[in-house]
Every structure is written in C-alpha cells, then in structure tokens.
Amino acid sequence: MRLTILGGGGFRVPLVYGALLTDRGEGRVTEVVLHDLDAGRLHAVARVLADQASATGDAPRVTATTDLDEALRGADFVFSAIRVGGLEGRADDERVALAEGVLGQETVGAGGIAYGLRTVPVAVDIARRVARLAPDAWVINFTNPAGLVTEAMSRHLGDRVIGICDSPVGLGRRIARVLGADPKQAWIDYVGLNHLGWVRGLRVAGRDELPRLLADPALLGSFEEGKLFGADWLRSLGAIPNEYLHYYYFNREAVHSYQQAERTRGAFLRDQQARFYAEVGNRGTSALELWDRTRAEREATYMAENRESAGAGERDADDLSGGYEKVALALMRAIARDERTTLILNVRNRHTLAALDPDAVIEVPCLVDASGAHPVAVDPLPGHAIGLVCSVKAVEREVLAAAESGSRATAVKAFALHPLVDSVNVARRLVEGYRAVHPGLDYLK
The missing domain is CATH 3.40.50.720 (NAD(P)-binding Rossmann-like Domain)
Incomplete structure (x- = not known):
C-alpha cells in the first residue's frame, strides 16, 4: 500500500x-x-x-x-x-x-x-x-x-x-486516566467543530463517569483542562471543553499573555525549526537524536501562554507524546483492512447536528470501516455551545466564499463576523495588514 x-x-x-x-x-x-x-x-x-x-x-x-x-x-x-x-x-x-x-x-x-x-x-x-x-x-x-x-x-x-486532530484524543485520554479508566475501553461523547468541541460524557461499561469527575474539585484540578479552565467553570458548563476553547472563554487574558510574550508561538517554532534544518545536515550529527530533542522542546512549550495566564504550570509528561499519527494509522487500518473502530474525526455532518446543514464538516465520534467514516448520532448541544458552533461555522463559510470568489469584501465579512474580532474597522485593517505581508492573498480584490 x-x-x-x-x-x-x-x-x-x-x-x-x-x-x-x-x-x-x-x-x-x-x-x-x-x-x-x-x-x-x-x-x-x-x-x-x-x-x-x-x-x-x-x-x-x-x-x-x-x-x-x-x-x-x-x-x-x-x-x-x-x-x-x-x-x-x-x-x-x-x-x-x-x-x-x-x-x-x-x-x-x-x-x-x-x-x-x-x-x-x-x-x-x-x-x-x-x-x-x-x-x-x-x-x-x-x-x-x-x-x-x-x-x-x-x-x-x-x-x-x-480530517484528523489529536486534541480530542488527548482530551479523552486525560479524562479517562484521571478517572482510572482505560481510554481504549471508554466511549467519549464529544461533539463540535475542530478546536471547538466539548466532552459531554465518558462512558465505561455503559456508565457515564463524567459526573464523578465534575463533582470532585481535586480530580478536576489534576489534569490540563482542569488547570486551564478552573473547576468552577467546568462545573458550570457541565462538560470539559477542548483546550482551544480557552481562547474564547478567557480571550482577554490570552491576548494579553501573547502580547507580553517575548516571542509568539509561530516565531518560536520558526526559529527552532530553522536551527533544526540547518543542523541536521552537519556531518556526525544523528538526525534522529536531533529531531527527538527538538520535538521534546516543541511539545513542552505547547500553549505555554495560555497555561501561564491560567497559572496552570508545566505540561504533564504524559501529554508530550502527540497522538495524531496514531489516529492516522488507526484510520488507515480501519479503511484498508475493514478493521472497524471508533475515532473522533472531522467529517460531513449529514444529520448529526440538526443546527448545521448536511455538508458542514464537524468533529464527532465516527464508526470507521472499509467504506469510510460514518458520524455517530449525538445529543443536541446546549444553547451556548450551539450558538458558538453556528457562529464559527458561518465564518468558515465566508472564508470559503472569499477564497472561491476572490472578494476582499467577503474576506472582511469573515473577519468581522468572528466572535473574537470586535469591530468591522478592525476587520478591514486586518485584511489590509495580511494582504501586505502575504503574497498568497493577492487574489483578494
């Protein structure tokens, strides 16, 4: 193959x-x-x-x-x-x-x-x-x-x-670990968009163990998302959000932390990887050992600004192993060999979330076999979550429309409609600012 x-x-x-x-x-x-x-x-x-x-x-x-x-x-x-x-x-x-x-x-x-x-x-x-x-x-x-x-x-x-992502996998693994369950034996009730989803339940042998987690402040404070969001907020939600929702729920703090950082995440990775690619060509250098060292540094600094603003401390060692490659391998095995499995994937909605049309791509548990990935029916999201999902999906659709039409006005609309952009004037300046630094956006007229 x-x-x-x-x-x-x-x-x-x-x-x-x-x-x-x-x-x-x-x-x-x-x-x-x-x-x-x-x-x-x-x-x-x-x-x-x-x-x-x-x-x-x-x-x-x-x-x-x-x-x-x-x-x-x-x-x-x-x-x-x-x-x-x-x-x-x-x-x-x-x-x-x-x-x-x-x-x-x-x-x-x-x-x-x-x-x-x-x-x-x-x-x-x-x-x-x-x-x-x-x-x-x-x-x-x-x-x-x-x-x-x-x-x-x-x-x-x-x-x-x-589409695949390691964030839901890591989140489910952390919750199962805290609850003393085997992640491979747990059903993770997760739904949303990529980087915008919530775990609403974790079932082991048919029993939902998430209420036990939400009722225990010590358990809630013992893993990444509990440290990021705080036990009180997680209990208020009645769910465990994907870590990327920290950018929404604590936006001011996240922006301030990024503004105060010596370098942004992108600048850090740009400089780090430039060193890696320069050094890997040196004779006598073990390419694999150099890659391992660089990857460990990369993973340890993941979402560092968010953890700093939340007082969450360093990442646990068990969270430094990545995971998207395992999702990719499991997906390929299931399709190529008809090894049926369940994975959280980005697929077309069909009729999974009633608030979205069938072609909208969502992130949800799927049954995977030789014929592909099939989204599993899920309970409706609560109002606050479905409102955010619909808002961000509308922005994605404007991005797709702008990319297809080349319309600068549609690009401005995409920025202006996003919940984390608070002004049409800011949206206009963002489009001009990005066009000035990205030749790949010259198509916007």
Missing part, C-alpha cells in the same frame, strides 16, 4: 513514519512518498526517517519528490499536512492580529482566518488533482485549520477526505 505525504518535509513527518514502523500486519503501508516544495527540507526529513528505519527490518520504502502529480499517482492514501506560507507566515499571522489587539493563533480567530484564506485555494487545487490522478485514494487531512480545509476539499472529494 502506498502512502503519499504532502508537506513531506514537515517537522512532524517522523511521527507518522514511526507509527508505520509499528504496523506489521497484512496490507500495511510498504511505500511512503514524501512531497514538498522545499527539496532541502525533504532531504533533512528523509535522513531522520532513514535513522528510524535502520532499527527496523522491512521498513516502508521512502522516496521524495517536489513534483505533486508524480507524488499523487498510484497513491492509496494521501496524508495532507501542508503549511502555506511556512512558519514565517504563521508568525506574520500572529503579529498582524496582535497589533490590532485580537488573537493571532493559527486556527482560532483572526490568525485562523488569515491562514484559511491563503490555504483553501491550495487545498482545493490538491483535491482536484487527487480526484483526477488518484480517484480511489483516501485523503487524510491534518492541514490547519483542519475543519475548514477538510470542508473545502470535501466539495471535490466528498466523503473520501477525512
């Missing part, structure tokens, strides 16, 4: 390859094709993968190319993890937004809209090429903003594109 990874020179690709090395089953991935626009980054990542493969017999063969069509032909699965504009673009997204006093995070608020506006046209082109060159392939999307990009690609690929 052949897996093509778009964004194959990306820093997290070795996580995916490492997961593939653990799969010894029949029908496993035997060939990995890395595609990237940057040949130097491709070479660096290929070195890391070679080190990983050296300790494993019969590892999947790795090839690399800068030719997109060549990479797509013959693919059984296409893993999309591109970053349009690179980390320099992410740093610019943050800087322009923070200068206007609004959030610049890459998937939430102004930064997420800017990232989406320059990513959607590229993602749509990829979807069209997949439909033409590899019509039987399944696309697994991890390109951010994951829900928005998945919806853009679904307009050309239908249900053969599925």
Whole structure:
C-alpha cells in the first residue's frame, strides 16, 4: 500500500513514519512518498526517517519528490499536512492580529482566518488533482485549520477526505486516566467543530463517569483542562471543553499573555525549526537524536501562554507524546483492512447536528470501516455551545466564499463576523495588514 505525504518535509513527518514502523500486519503501508516544495527540507526529513528505519527490518520504502502529480499517482492514501506560507507566515499571522489587539493563533480567530484564506485555494487545487490522478485514494487531512480545509476539499472529494486532530484524543485520554479508566475501553461523547468541541460524557461499561469527575474539585484540578479552565467553570458548563476553547472563554487574558510574550508561538517554532534544518545536515550529527530533542522542546512549550495566564504550570509528561499519527494509522487500518473502530474525526455532518446543514464538516465520534467514516448520532448541544458552533461555522463559510470568489469584501465579512474580532474597522485593517505581508492573498480584490 502506498502512502503519499504532502508537506513531506514537515517537522512532524517522523511521527507518522514511526507509527508505520509499528504496523506489521497484512496490507500495511510498504511505500511512503514524501512531497514538498522545499527539496532541502525533504532531504533533512528523509535522513531522520532513514535513522528510524535502520532499527527496523522491512521498513516502508521512502522516496521524495517536489513534483505533486508524480507524488499523487498510484497513491492509496494521501496524508495532507501542508503549511502555506511556512512558519514565517504563521508568525506574520500572529503579529498582524496582535497589533490590532485580537488573537493571532493559527486556527482560532483572526490568525485562523488569515491562514484559511491563503490555504483553501491550495487545498482545493490538491483535491482536484487527487480526484483526477488518484480517484480511489483516501485523503487524510491534518492541514490547519483542519475543519475548514477538510470542508473545502470535501466539495471535490466528498466523503473520501477525512480530517484528523489529536486534541480530542488527548482530551479523552486525560479524562479517562484521571478517572482510572482505560481510554481504549471508554466511549467519549464529544461533539463540535475542530478546536471547538466539548466532552459531554465518558462512558465505561455503559456508565457515564463524567459526573464523578465534575463533582470532585481535586480530580478536576489534576489534569490540563482542569488547570486551564478552573473547576468552577467546568462545573458550570457541565462538560470539559477542548483546550482551544480557552481562547474564547478567557480571550482577554490570552491576548494579553501573547502580547507580553517575548516571542509568539509561530516565531518560536520558526526559529527552532530553522536551527533544526540547518543542523541536521552537519556531518556526525544523528538526525534522529536531533529531531527527538527538538520535538521534546516543541511539545513542552505547547500553549505555554495560555497555561501561564491560567497559572496552570508545566505540561504533564504524559501529554508530550502527540497522538495524531496514531489516529492516522488507526484510520488507515480501519479503511484498508475493514478493521472497524471508533475515532473522533472531522467529517460531513449529514444529520448529526440538526443546527448545521448536511455538508458542514464537524468533529464527532465516527464508526470507521472499509467504506469510510460514518458520524455517530449525538445529543443536541446546549444553547451556548450551539450558538458558538453556528457562529464559527458561518465564518468558515465566508472564508470559503472569499477564497472561491476572490472578494476582499467577503474576506472582511469573515473577519468581522468572528466572535473574537470586535469591530468591522478592525476587520478591514486586518485584511489590509495580511494582504501586505502575504503574497498568497493577492487574489483578494
């Protein structure tokens, strides 16, 4: 089986390859094709993968190319993890937004809209090429903003594109661990949009254990989300929010913390990864050891500003292991081998959430088999949550409309309608500010 990874020179690709090395089953991935626009980054990542493969017999063969069509032909699965504009673009997204006093995070608020506006046209082109060159392939999307990009690609690929994210997986794992349950045996009642969802229940042997967690302040304060949001707020919600909802519930504090930081997250990663790619080419350097050290630093500083503003302290060691590569492997296994499983994924709504239309991409538990991912029926969200979901989905639709039409006015509308952008005038300045730093937004007229 052949897996093509778009964004194959990306820093997290070795996580995916490492997961593939653990799969010894029949029908496993035997060939990995890395595609990237940057040949130097491709070479660096290929070195890391070679080190990983050296300790494993019969590892999947790795090839690399800068030719997109060549990479797509013959693919059984296409893993999309591109970053349009690179980390320099992410740093610019943050800087322009923070200068206007609004959030610049890459998937939430102004930064997420800017990232989406320059990513959607590229993602749509990829979807069209997949439909033409590899019509039987399944696309697994991890390109951010994951829900928005998945919806853009679904307009050309239908249900053969599925978005994944490690945030719900990590959240469910933490809750199960605190409750003394095996995450593999727990049913996680989670629903929302990507980076905008809530755990409303965690059932073990048919019993919902979440009320026990919500009733115990000590348990609530013992894991990441409890530290971020505080026990009182979680009890008020009656649910455990995805960590990204901290940007909504504590927006002023988050923006202030980001403004006071020495460097934004994007700037930190830009500088860190520049060092990695420069050093990995040095003779005598173990590419894998250098990657491991760099990844540990990256994970330890994840959402550091939010934790600082909430007084949440350092991340637990168990939360530094990532997880999206395991979701991707489980998804590929389920489809390729009909190994039925349940995963939280980004898929078309169908009739899962009555407040949204069937084509809206949501993040929800899905039953996965050889025919794809099928969203599971869920209880309605409470009013405050469905209001936020509908508001953000409306913004995503304006982003898609702006990307399709090239309308600057529609882009302004997308910014202005977002709950974390508080002014039409700010929205206009954001569009002009982003157009000034991103050549990829020149299409907005």
